[in-house]
Amino acid sequence: MDPEILNLIKKHWPIQSLYGLPEKFVPGKTVIPYSGPVWNEEEIYEAIHTLLEGKWLTSGEKVREFERDFAAKVGQQHSVMTNSGSSANLLMVAALRSKRLYGFTDIAIVTPVAGFPTTVAPILQNGFTPLFVDIELKTLNLDLDQVEAKLTPKTKAIMFAHVLGNPPNMDRLMDLCRRRDLLFLEDTCDALGSSWAGTPLGGFGVMSTCSFYPAHHITTAEGGTVSTSNPDIEKVVRSLCWWGRDCYCVGKANLLENGTCGHRFDKWLPELPDLTIDHKYVFTEIGYNLKPLDLQGAIGVAQLKKLDWIHKQRKAHYEGYRAFFSRYPDLFRIAEPHPKADVSWFGFPVTVTTNRFTKDELTRFLEAAKVQTRNYFAGNLLFHPAYSHLGNPHDYPNAVTVTKSTFFLGVSPNLTAEQMEYVKAKLSEFIAAR
Template sequence: MTLINEKKVTLETEIRNFLTSTANNFDTLKYLYNTTPENFVASQTPIYYSGPYWDNEEIVAIMKAVLSGQWITSGESVHKFEEQFSKQFNIKHSVMVNSGSSANLVMVGAVKKYLEWQDNDEIILSVVGFPTTLAPILQHNLKPVFIDIELNSLNFDLELIEEKITNKTKAIFLSPVLGNPPNMDRLLTICEKYNLQLLLDNCDSLGSTWQGQYLNEYAIASSCSFYPAHHISTGEGGMVSSNVKEIVSIVRSLAYWGRDCYCVGAANLLPCGTCGNRFDRWLPDYDGIVDHKYIFTNIGYNLKPLDLQGAIGLVQLKKFAEIDRKRRYSKQRLQTILEQYVEGIRVPNELPKAETCWFGTPIICPDRESKRSLVEYFEQNKIQTRNYFAGNILLQPAYKHLEQAANYPNANIVLDRVFFIGAAPHYHEKIFDYVEKLLIAK
């Protein structure tokens, strides 16, 4: 035991020494992503819309995970991250996967199986959003039913939902726009009235609350992304969370080849498995002994993350409160500047019961030309901008066969008039001053 501990201390010390001795390289990493005030040169340093909020602690975690040689693929760090994530966001169970898109894919598949939804059952969602909120509905033979957006928050218009509900409607799939929730009281009332489930794509809204509760607490299941633009990042990565143990078990099975075995982390090494019955008569149509690790109860995928991603996640969770506070602050500062100096634009606000952990700072322009010129001005001056994702998704080649985009007039203004800049946690006063001067000069 002492020996192992000594070895771990030595490894960590060696990693830290290595990082210190190559400090210049790691300054570059900081420069790229953290844009520290010391490194910031107005008009030259790019202001990324987001990026991993990492420092040497994440690098130490990655190197320790790899160099300890204990796990390469999902192991103890992923397992600990799943447990810590659940605890931190007040949810009972979570499974980590390799992306937010994978999380949506297995979440929809698991809830469909658990609730025995049939092919062509209907799922309601916004017509504006990210493609892999929609894609899993189609991939699991369900039918998307689209709702147009309202122009205050850009979320789907809650007043248009009821007219789209049929006896085949099973769920409403919410994906809050850049983290900002719609009126959750109204949404939950609709769900209750029509006996619908609430599914949550929480990829952009991790940490956002409604009446003091995380949004994931209101949903039967929620997904999350750890791509670098998101609130916490593990490089790539995602999570599915639910209070329903069976849903999360199906999620794990779907992400792990469809297997029945539910050993996680170190339990994978138990001779008799977590079930205590690893070698048994598992197959009803075969009378021999079979290893539970090779029993397949679902038609699955392999969407497992690497253990080093779990190790990064554990470090990131410790920073979440700081990230949350800084994202809210960045959005507020940029909103004040934008509203003061750019005529005619609007930046959506949160509703009184919401506290939004902003993914970005949305900007609604008065017309197509003002968006074009503002985007061009920002980009030319090193401030990254982004579209609000796909815009009306029915304009996109992959989805245009589903329905006429013209049926959703508000959604059609998104490509014309909406874009966003960051609300990143690494922004600082020099950046805010620079943006302000830039907009005064426009």
């Protein structure tokens, strides 16, 4: 590290408006964010250093390094970094269409009706049919009984996000995928660091995705990954991400005279057997450009080193809220992890089950007290204008319930003990007044 740059960064750290880390917590005045980046000088340094070095602006060696580190973290052989988690989901589903892989054109993909929209949007964007199932109220995860009951011969895959980091019964799910010959597309955007019986989430799917948006476990500002242990899938996903090109040189391999393939300039087009062309301009997929910047890779490398600590903090904060909310079983339902799951919580989900007050009243009270809360994302997607033509939301009663009655509190590592005590005191005050 260049000490001069580092000292300058330290002088300006923390950048308060951007990261919301004021020096002193003033109860009722300071906003308690539901999440936020866990960055220090290292991330800023890595970003600046990558720019100053100037070798790679778009995806280069730092993205390559991050991809290697990330794949190892989730127990897959390969990762392709993207510019967002939504892009990663889009690529994961688009890969199913590739002539080099499955060549699917008209299939159904089972998916829960409640959650984040870009877990479902790629199914529609690729011309496939979402086969919706309801969720279970206990964990908010998809209802596996309904999955079994609804499968059709057209159903080739199952795609869902582990809800706020908490997986469904993965033994049952993987058994179901094997028995019914389903590809598992694993959205791990909210679950980095969680595991099931020692296997990291993100390591179960034939492909898995992650997001590095600032609210997530680690952040590269924007960013995502598709991970897989199948090298053919990796090639297709990278190609789709990189304009559809056939060339699979990554990072400094791009500088090799003859490329990774060893014959960069060759007779690549069968219909033009005499023409020598550059492999970089041979297109095997109908692709996009969803690549990240190299500085995102650099930040990601620094972030991954903090993941174990982030996991411990998120878990400890979950436990803190669990101890509080379990005192009120008549008022709230909270999500408990399966005994085989070690959960890196994205948030602390709470469902209001009483009629003494509504979720809306409680969250408005908390927001007025400067405690940020969040809905369980879209809730039931069929209530939303973009998705309403796809079915009747009321056919999925549990998803209706969570839309009305579920919210989550933040368990970010940035949450201090003092702030958590304040949130609990505010909750007690609200409950006592009802």
